[in-house]
Amino acid sequence: MKKRVIALIDFSSYSENLMRLADSLAETMEAGILLIHQVPGIVPALADNNSRREIIEVEKSDALEQLKSVSKTIIPAKHSVNFLVTERPLGVLLPEIGSGDSDDLILVGLKGTGILKKIFMGSTASKIIDDIDITTIAVPVKMEGFKIKKLVIAVNPKFPLNIPALTHLLHTFKSSIKQVEFISIITPDDNEITSLTYLKELTEHYRDDAPCSFRMFAGEDVFKEIKTFMDKEEKPFLVVQKGSRTINDQVFRKFLINDLVYHGNIPMIILP
Known part of the structure; x- marks a missing residue:
């Protein structure tokens, strides 16, 4: 069964260190890495469906290029790295990513992304947690290395x-x-x-x-x-x-x- 570290990246000032932690965790687990970024997907209210889709696709394409560029300077080429840029809510996407042929861990930063706070403190907290059947590791953004003692x-x-x-x-x-x-x-x-x-x-x-x-x-x-x-x-x-x-x-x-x-x-x- 393949192993994956799924890291949620938001391009904040903490993102590079989170990638380093993902690399360290992947090294420990002998796992591949999946970097996920969620674009805002904000479009003009009066835009038609085709225009909305075009705007979002351009936004996703730019984000994917940035994700690849940043990770290339941080994660060694020896590690298998995949990328996913989406406009979909992470609470909906993450449960779908896990599959029977993968052994996954989700990695998020405690500050910067704000994702963890939304998951726990938001009005849909219970639903999101209940829907994610993947072990999640939340780490301090300035944490160096990955060693669980x-x-x-x-x-x-x-x-x-x-x-x-x-x-x-x-x-x-x-x-x-x-x-x-x-x-x-x-x-x-x-x-x-x-x-x-x-x-x-x-x-x-x-x-x-x-x-x-x-x-x-x-x-x-x-x-x-x-x-x-x-x-x-x-x-x-x-x-x-x-x-x-x-x-x-x-x-x-x-x-x-x-x-x-x-x-x-x-x-x-x-x-x-």
């Missing part, structure tokens, strides 16, 4: 973890992952014993894949405690899962995006 995985027994997806992730980066820590946020609506049991089960299940541990967070300052915990760790990757409380709950999502991802500069992996 520790995974901090947010779990809750009410939203069972996607075991096959996590197992595949661990196997993909088995040469670099040195530690896995499962965490769970306990609210008044949660059963602490059930959460503790689930954390122990996951730790036991994955102990042969990497050194595992777990931690629970509870109390009035739970978000502050998590941020302090993440700040003390050495370049961890936060792992969350679509459909979970961490993604769907508005309070959790705002904390996740604003405090950890944007301000904390913590890379994040979203499992399908």
